[in-house]
Amino acid sequence: MAGGPLGRLLGGGRRDTDPTPAAASLPPGPLLPPPVVTLLGLAAALVVLGGLRTAQSVVAPVLLALVIAIAVHPVQAWLRARVPGWLALVVTLVVTYAFLTAFAGALTLSVLRFADQAGRYQAELNQLVQDAENLLREVGVDQEQIDAFVGGFDLNRIFDLALDVALTGFSVVSNLFFVLLLLFFLLIDAGGADDRMRAVAALRPRAAEALHSFTYGTRQYLVVTAVFGAVVAALDVVLLVVLGVPLPLLWGLLVFLASFVPTVGLIVGIVPPAVIALLDGGPVEALWVVVGFLVVNNVIDNFVKPKFVGDAVGISITLAFLSLVVWGFVLGPLGALLAIPATLLTRAVLLSPADPRHRWVTWLLADRAPTDEEVAATVAEARAAAGSGEDRPGSLPPAPGAAGVRGRARRSARSRRA
Numbered sequence: 437m438a439g440g441p442l443g444r445l446l447g448g449g450r451r452d453t454d455p456t457p458a459a460a461s462l463p464p465g466p467l468l469p470p471p472v473v474t475l476l477g478l479a480a481a482l483v484v485l486g487g488l489r490t491a492q493s494v495v496a497p498v499l500l501a502l503v504i505a506i507a508v509h510p511v512q513a514w515l516r517a518r519v520p521g522w523l524a525l526v527v528t529l530v531v532t533y534a535f536l537t538a539f540a541g542a543l544t545l546s547v548l549r550f551a552d553q554a555g556r557y558q559a560e561l562n563q564l565v566q567d568a569e570n571l572l573r574e575v576g577v578d579q580e581q582i583d584a585f586v587g588g589f590d591l592n593r594i595f596d597l598a599l600d601v602a603l604t605g606f607s608v609v610s611n612l613f614f615v616l617l618l619l620f621f622l623l624i625d626a627g628g629a630d631d632r633m634r635a636v637a638a639l640r641p642r643a644a645e646a647l648h649s650f651t652y653g654t655r656q657y658l659v660v661t662a663v664f665g666a667v668v669a670a671l672d673v674v675l676l677v678v679l680g681v682p683l684p685l686l687w688g689l690l691v692f693l694a695s696f697v698p699t700v701g702l703i704v705g706i707v708p709p710a711v712i713a714l715l716d717g718g719p720v721e722a723l724w725v726v727v728g729f730l731v732v733n734n735v736i737d738n739f740v741k742p743k744f745v746g747d748a749v750g751i752s753i754t755l756a757f758l759s760l761v762v763w764g765f766v767l768g769p770l771g772a773l774l775a776i777p778a779t780l781l782t783r784a785v786l787l788s789p790a791d792p793r794h795r796w797v798t799w800l801l802a803d804r805a806p807t808d809e810e811v812a813a814t815v816a817e818a819r820a821a822a823g824s825g826e827d828r829p830g831s832l833p834p835a836p837g838a839a840g841v842r843g844r845a846r847r848s849a850r851s852r853r854a
Contacts, residue, residue, distance in 0.1 A: 489766045496770040497611045498618060503777045505622040506651050507658045508532050512626060521627055528623055533616060540612055543693075546686040564715065650784035653750065654777045660741070665695030668736050672705075675728040679721055681713045691729075696773050698756035702733050751779060755801050792818035 468476075488495050508528055515524035637644035669692040676684035687709040694701035706729045714722035751759075759779040763771035771778070787797045792814045799806050806814075 485762070485766050492767045492771075493611075496767040496774065497615045499767070499774050499778060499781075500770060501615045501618040501622060503654060503658070503774060504532065504536070504615070504619055505626060506654050508623070509626050509629070509651075510655070512623060513630070516627065525623060525627065529620060532619065532623075536612065536616065542689060546683070546689055549683060549686060646784040650780050653780045657776055657780070661695055664736055664741050665692045667740075668692075668695065668733055671732045671736075672709075672729055675732070676709060676713075676725070679713065679724055679728075680717065681709055681721070681725060682716055683712070687712075693773070696776075698760050698775055699753060700757070700760065702729075705729065705733075750798075750802050751776075751783075752801060755779065 508531075511531075512524055512528040515527055518524075519527075633644055633647065636647075669688040672691050673684045673688035676687055681687070687705075690708060691705040694705035697704055706726060709729075710722050710725045713725045756776065756779075759775040760772055763775040763778045765771070767774060767778070783798065783801070787794055787801075795814050795818075
């Protein structure tokens, strides 16, 4: 009776605990198919980006303060090795605050000067539009099409755009106090950052390596961009002074800021001074501005910069442009300046280059293909990680390199022959 239907219903009787042969032969695998996991990841990314966009007034200044703290950390570490810690903190804060305040003041003053002098070009613009209208009429363009074309050249729209830029600058300056306050706490915590990172590396080496990759890449990008952006801006200012273009220092400051905007920074830096040169001196002067800017930027980017630095970011041009679009939409005006650091942070968190099993994704997003030695070393490292477990405490297994892989293959071949 115990083994009958009632016994089985009540849990009694003999239990068949042995799995069926079919169930026992099934290999372990993911719960969901990979395409479903991908779709869930994309949906989660959209939700996160929407939340960041909603909180952009807080997230953008926080990211800006973090990037500044990463940039000045080597200076603070150098001072701590030579003077007491409190003095190193005070000197770093004073220098950083002075630089940020001077930079914000120069930006605000330049925008106000541009807004103050922009009205004097109304007559020049009207004459230029009239000349263009006469030229179109001479080549046989209909008057209706001419009116539609000329209607787009309204200096009031340019004034509105300048006002929007000024208001954006003022909003950044208004957030400056919050950035400086947060930077104060970040620099205080940065005093023990190296010790904390060593502790993290002992327990989670790949997480520590991912964070190190983000900080190192961000710092290298900022230094390289700032140095060569300042050189390009100085040369452009000299060119504008020689040509007699008004407000050369403002355009030099714009060129320096635009150097931090990936892929389209050159266009952002060229268009405003070229338009002012066209209105102030005519088409020939505007042409000289465009040619001069293009020559200076291309010579610095293609011939001078590669001789001093290698790859400072490690992401492709397409990804840099998409970073500008996405982070500009999510974080607002500051997103354009923080596009590359934000992308480096996202890559470090989601696509850790320290994990060899996920390094293929970073290869797809990089600006160069990996070498055969890098591929061989990564394959060997991924096999070692798969055999030893994921991110166990201790140090990472060293990358064997191509020579190590070939040597191990030769030893295996000898053992098989024996």
